[in-house]
Amino acid sequence: MKANTRRRGLWSVVVAAALTCGVMSTPASSVEIAATNYGSSVIGMPWAIALAKGYFKDAGVDVSAVIGSPGGSTEVRNLIAGDLPYADSALIPTLKAIKNGSDLRIISDNTQTSAQFVWLVKPNSPIKTLADLKGKRISFTTPLSTSQSLDFLLIEKAGLKPSDVKLISTGAYGAALTALQNGGIDLALVSEPTYTMNKNTFKPLFWSRDLFSAVNTSVGVTSVKTIKEHPDMLRGIIAARRRAVNFIKTNRDESVAIIAKVYKMDPNVVRAMLAELVDRPSADGSVFFGQGDINPKGLDALVDLSQKTGDLKEKVDWRDYVDQSFLPADLQRKLK
Known part of the structure; x- marks a missing residue:
């Protein structure tokens, strides 16, 4: 008994000494990361999976939460302030911040297409093709937004000039649908999940x-x-x-359940959204949820478009600010 007591006492001394000297390390403090409109925008869905499945801990990182924000500029400001280690954010605000002297780097390419956007009309609309757009009223959210940029692309695709249509800023996507329903516009540009939640009322054009x-x-x-x-x-x-993106592809039922809970959405809506985003690639085969690998074509397209709309005042080569060393070796590539 006395021997056991002495051993316990000796062990207590060893533990105390180890803690004092740092031999027994404590877990690293948890961190938060940010994603644009997390909890409402489809962009953040893989982060919900990564948290729920414990993929951060498996990768040796203690991420306690993903913070949502109104848009890319907010995450960039938080990065600059040193409040966040990583943000799933917008390219153009990042490039602007860099040009203004901020030491930021692009280390992954997360969502590589604009597949979440769709132009809607009323079921009885006479508009059927691109040729029917001349003289029509088309919505976008706010000036210099992605939605406005996509409207410019649509006009160009139709072979028209911006003066051939009327672009109307409606603010939130819900307001665009109200304007469409009441005859204030002819086409409403919305993003998921707004479309899927209203698909029985409006027709995707x-x-x-x-x-x-x-x-x-x-x-x-x-x-x-x-x-x-x-x-x-x-x-x-x-x-x-990356692991979460692959899980969404191969484990749809569980992915739907996780996202529906985090986003507080009807699982049927989530399932329909994922079918639109994951199962249907863009015209050139590009996927919506990238695994992190850099897609030069998509980044160049956004920079060119932002210059056309005036959101980016000068030509910026994003390649100068990319660091691929944090990507798995099979995702690293020579950037052309």
Whole structure:
């Protein structure tokens, strides 16, 4: 008994000494990452899977939460402030911040097409083809938004000039549907899940994925500081998301259940959305949920489009600010 007591006492001393000297390490503190409109936008769905399935922990990263925000500029500001290690954000605000002196880098290409966008009409609309767009009123959300850029692409695809149609800013997608229903516009451009939630009321006329090849929707962004201090964390975040993207493809039922719970949506709506986004690639075969590999065609297309609309005032080569070292070796490629 005395021997056991002495051993327990000795072990207590060893444990205390180890803790004091740092021999027994404590788990790294948890971090939060950001994704544009997480919890409502389809862009963030793989993050919901990664959290629920424990993929971050499997990759050696303790991500406690994914934070949603109104848009790409917000995540970029948080990265600059040092509040976040990683953001699933928009390319153009990232490039603007870099040109203004911020030490940010693009380390993954997350959503590689604009497949979530669709132009809707009323069921009895006389508009049937691109040729019918002349003189029509088409919605977009706000100036310099992705939706406005896509409207410009649509007009160009139809062989028309911007002056041949009337573009109307409606704000939120729900307001666009109200305007369409009441005759204030002829076509409403909306994004998922707005379409699927209203598919019994309106008719899809054009899907962006069918008209256009790759146009980037979001990239993974981090700071030079995080690159230097936490490279393994960045590798783990990218690996967890890649695993989640593959899970959505191969385990649809469980993916639907997880996303429906996180997004507080009807599972039937989630299932229909995933069918539109995952099972139907864009015109050139590009997929919506990328695994992280850089798709130059989609990034170039977005930069060119942003210059046409005036969102990007000068030519910026995004290649100068890409670091592929955190991607798995099979996803790294020479950027042309």
